[in-house]
Amino acid sequence: MTTVYLNGEFIPKERALISVDDRGFVFGDGIYEVVRSIKGELIEWYAHAERMSRGLAAIKIAFGPAEVARLQDVCLRLVRHNELVGGEATIYLQVTRGAAPRTHHFPPAGTAPTVFAAATVFTVPRDARQNGVRGITFPDYRWTRCDLKTVNLLGPVLARQAAAESGAYEAILLRDEVMTEGAATNSFAVIDGVLRTHPLSNLILPGITRAVIMEILAELAIPLSEKPVTHAELLRATELFVCGTTTDITPIVMLDGVRVGAGKRGAITTRLQDALTARLYSARPRRLTPSLATD
Numbered sequence: 053m054t055t056v057y058l059n060g061e062f063i064p065k066e067r068a069l070i071s072v073d074d075r076g077f078v079f080g081d082g083i084y085e086v087v088r089s090i091k092g093e094l095i096e097w098y099a100h101a102e103r104m105s106r107g108l109a110a111i112k113i114a115f116g117p118a119e120v121a122r123l124q125d126v127c128l129r130l131v132r133h134n135e136l137v138g139g140e141a142t143i144y145l146q147v148t149r150g151a152a153p154r155t156h157h158f159p160p161a162g163t164a165p166t167v168f169a170a171a172t173v174f175t176v177p178r179d180a181r182q183n184g185v186r187g188i189t190f191p192d193y194r195w196t197r198c199d200l201k202t203v204n205l206l207g208p209v210l211a212r213q214a215a216a217e218s219g220a221y222e223a224i225l226l227r228d229e230v231m232t233e234g235a236a237t238n239s240f241a242v243i244d245g246v247l248r249t250h251p252l253s254n255l256i257l258p259g260i261t262r263a264v265i266m267e268i269l270a271e272l273a274i275p276l277s278e279k280p281v282t283h284a285e286l287l288r289a290t291e292l293f294v295c296g297t298t299t300d301i302t303p304i305v306m307l308d309g310v311r312v313g314a315g316k317r318g319a320i321t322t323r324l325q326d327a328l329t330a331r332l333y334s335a336r337p338r339r340l341t342p343s344l345a346t347d
């Protein structure tokens with residue numbers, strides 16, 4: 053039996069009911085996060101909490117940083133209740149503007165946000181990490197606040213469906229002939245020997261894994277250029293990878309049916325993967341979040 057969290061209660065998933073008036077359902081009016089746990093510890097919790105708080109403030113949902121901070125305990129309890137402490141899990145968090153009769157403008161002040169969280173077992177796809185995956189390019193149909201992790205995901209849904217239909221794992225999004233990011237990942241490419249990624253802006257999500265990779269790059273003294281990669285440059289990339297909380301660093305070895313570089317995981321990608329793996333699994337003192345021993 054799966055236990056989830058809804059509006060202050062830990063309940064069986066089957067009993068978690070949300071109103072048809074919920075603005076998350078009607079408008080996609082909400083913010084979400086996906087956090088990873090390894091052996092009962094939340095990875096980069098504070099960065100996820102900060103991004104969630106920023107997103108909620110930006111769209112003016114009355115759920116402040118102190119309330120987001122309390123979700124840390126909710127995540128840890130969900131991992132325990134669902135017996136996921138021994139391995140890896142993902143915790144999905146969602147806060148919407150709540151349930152109210154349908155109006156485009158905000159509901160009356162005092163409408164309670166809907167707060168939901170659920171933990172699911174996560175198995176690392178090691179083959180994809182090592183041997184790489186296929187990708188496609190796809191138009192970036194999204195709005196111009198991609199820096200907010202809103203539950204409006206139709207652009208990524210259509211992009212990932214196109215990828216799935218062509219046997220690919222990820223869609224690399226192109227806006228005005230420039231690579232922004234993946235449908236549910238940030239993306240990096242090596243062009244003429246230089247590692248490049250889109251700069252932080254309203255056109256990409258400020259990925260937590262992207263930020264961790266930046267730290268690793270500094271530690272390894274690998275130069276990075278945050279200069280957007282054009283479609284034409286992408287065609288001559290010698291390495292391409294996507295990253296995210298559940299993607300780690302995954303090489304894309306074939307793009308639109310054409311080999312990327314040698315068609316296998318490249319040298320820079322491998323170095324970054326090794327450093328990220330060390331950080332996730334062995335660099336325990338770097339962990340920021342304590343585990344919940346009992347509850």
Ligand SMILES: Cc1ncc(COP(=O)(O)O)c(C=O)c1O
Binds near residue numbers: 233262297
């Ligand atoms: C559009 C987009 N970019 C990037 C990412 C990666 O972000 P993170 O590393 O914080 O998981 C995600 C994750 O869901 C995403 O949806």
